[in-house]
Amino acid sequence: xxxxxxxxxxxxxxxxxxxxxxxxxxxxxxxxxxxxxxxxxxxxxxxxxxxxxxxxxxxxxxxxxxxxxxxxxxxxxxxxxxxxxxxxxxxxxxxxxxxxxxxxxxxxxxxxxxxxxxxxxxxxxxxxxxxxxxxxxxxxxxxxxxxxxxxxxxxxxxxxxxxxxxxxxxxxxxxxxxxxxxxxxxxxxxxxxxxxxxxxxxxxxxxxxxxxxxxxxxxxxxxxxxxxxxxxxxxxxxxxxxxxxxxxxxxxxxxxxxxxxxxxxxxxxxxxxxxxxxxxxxxxxxxxxxxxxxxxxxxxxxxxxx
Numbered sequence: 001x002x003x004x005x006x007x008x009x010x011x012x013x014x015x016x017x018x019x020x021x022x023x024x025x026x027x028x029x030x031x032x033x034x035x036x037x038x039x040x041x042x043x044x045x046x047x048x049x050x051x052x053x054x055x056x057x058x059x060x061x062x063x064x065x066x067x068x069x070x071x072x073x074x075x076x077x078x079x080x081x082x083x084x085x086x087x088x089x090x091x092x093x094x095x096x097x098x099x100x101x102x103x104x105x106x107x108x109x110x111x112x113x114x115x116x117x118x119x120x121x122x123x124x125x126x127x128x129x130x131x132x133x134x135x136x137x138x139x140x141x142x143x144x145x146x147x148x149x150x151x152x153x154x155x156x157x158x159x160x161x162x163x164x165x166x167x168x169x170x171x172x173x174x175x176x177x178x179x180x181x182x183x184x185x186x187x188x189x190x191x192x193x194x195x196x197x198x199x200x201x202x203x204x205x206x207x208x209x210x211x212x213x214x215x216x217x218x219x220x221x222x223x224x225x226x227x228x229x230x231x232x233x234x235x236x237x238x239x240x241x242x243x244x245x246x247x248x249x250x251x252x253x254x255x256x257x258x259x260x261x262x263x264x265x266x267x268x269x270x271x272x273x274x275x276x277x278x279x280x281x282x283x284x285x286x287x288x289x290x291x292x293x294x295x296x297x298x299x300x301x302x303x304x305x306x
Contacts, residue, residue, distance in 0.1 A: 035152050038081055040090035040099050043132050043276040043285070044116070044141065048089055050281070051145045051163045055156050056087075062096070062275050078102070085111060087148055089141065092117030093129035112148035119144050127195070127216065130274065133289075134199035135175055138282060142167045170283050177290040178203050185297050191232060191241040191262075193255045194219045197272040200289060201245070209235050218255060229254070236261040243267065243296035248305060249274045268296035271304045280306070 037058045039045025045060035052058070059081050082088065082099065083106035090099045092115040103113060116131050119140050131137050146164045150157035182205035189207045192198065195215045201208055210232055217224035235241045236258065244262040246255065248271045262269050270292045276285050285306070292303035 033153065035086050035149060036084055037087040038085040038089075040088070040096040041132070041275055043282050044089040044091070046276060046282050047138055047142055047167070048087070048145055050167050051142050051160055052149055053159065053163055055153055055159070056149070059085075061099075064275065079106070082106065083108075086152055087112045087114070087145070089114045089116065089145065091115075091129060091131060093122065093126035093131065095129040112152065114141065114144050114148060116141055127212070128198055130196050130199065132282075133197055133286070135171070135178060135203050137199075139168050139171065171286075174283060174287045174290065177287055177294070181205070181290060181294055181297075185294075188243075188297050189235075189241045190243045190245060191235045191258075191267075192245040192247075193258055194247045194250060196247045196274060197245050197270075197289065200286070201293075204290065204293065206293075209241055218250070218252075224254070232258060233261060236267050237265055239265060239267070241267060243270055243293065245270045245272050245293075246304065247272055247274070266300070268300050269302040269304045270296050271306060273306070277306045 033055065035052060035056045037045075037048045037052065037056050038061060039048050039058060040061045042060035042063035045058045045063075048056060049058045061078050061081070079102050082102045086108075088099065088103070088111065090096050090113070103111075116137065117126060117129075120131065120137060122131075142164050146157075146160040149160045178200075182203075186205035187207050188205075189209045190201060191210045192201070192208060192215060193210075195212065198208060198215070211228055214224050214228035214232060216222075217228065236244065244258065244267050246259055246262075246269050259269065261267075270289070272289060273285075276282065280288065288306050292306070295301040295303060
């Protein structure tokens with residue numbers, strides 16, 4: 001990642017952004033009462049928008065479902081967005097560490113930065129950084145967002161708190177779907193290509209048969225051992241699993257071979273994503289993933305893409 005070039009461009013980009021804001025008829029920022037916010041991943045940007053409502057203007061850094069977030073390279077325009085932000089939500093756990101570098105290059109004592117890893121009280125090394133798939137994550141993040149927005153705009157604190165209550169209620173269909181799957185299909189064996197949806201699978205009571213070592217190797221771009229590959233192949237070829245959860249955003253020849261095996265042996269495939277697909281909000285995205293899992297297990301129907 002060409003961080004040095006990006007950081008060197010911050011001053012120019014930020015200055016251009018400030019000039020554009022000054023010329024706008026509806027500028028965002030403290031003087032307008034609209035808080036400028038950034039979500040490192042679009043699922044976090046979506047939750048900021050739901051909690052902040054009309055009092056925030058939100059930008060997502062990562063939102064392309066056809067790119068690998070692990071290989072993301074920040075651009076000067078991203079640096080400008082971050083430099084202008086009054087509130088930032090980022091995942092942490094080593095997933096979006098480029099944000100730390102950009103924030104350090106554009107310090108702002110009044111800026112609020114929410115690191116989801118820290119909100120959850122997780123240690124410095126988290127084996128699976130895909131924290132948003134855990135049902136317990138976003139309610140805590142939403143509460144943290146409301147708290148920081150209330151500090152930035154105290155007059156609207158009650159509005160932010162009310163939006164948190166609405167958000168928490170809106171998660172109930174997803175939580176109900178997880179509970180229903182767990183009651184009906186607890187212990188269902190599944191295979192995965194990466195640990196993207198592991199937290200959701202664990203909440204649903206599924207049994208993840210793919211060794212975590214293989215998942216981590218694929219996630220980190222490391223060539224896995226032949227033993228791992230052979231074991232995964234046998235899970236699919238010998239029908240030891242009821243579904244394959246396939247990361248649609250990180251693919252290579254190895255994951256493609258697993259997908260081909262699933263197709264050959266009639267193993268239903270469920271596509272999972274690292275950033276929120278177009279047309280969804282966070283709640284509907286999570287519910288759609290559980291619905292796809294249930295269709296795979298109950299009816300042997302694949303949902304490779306949402």
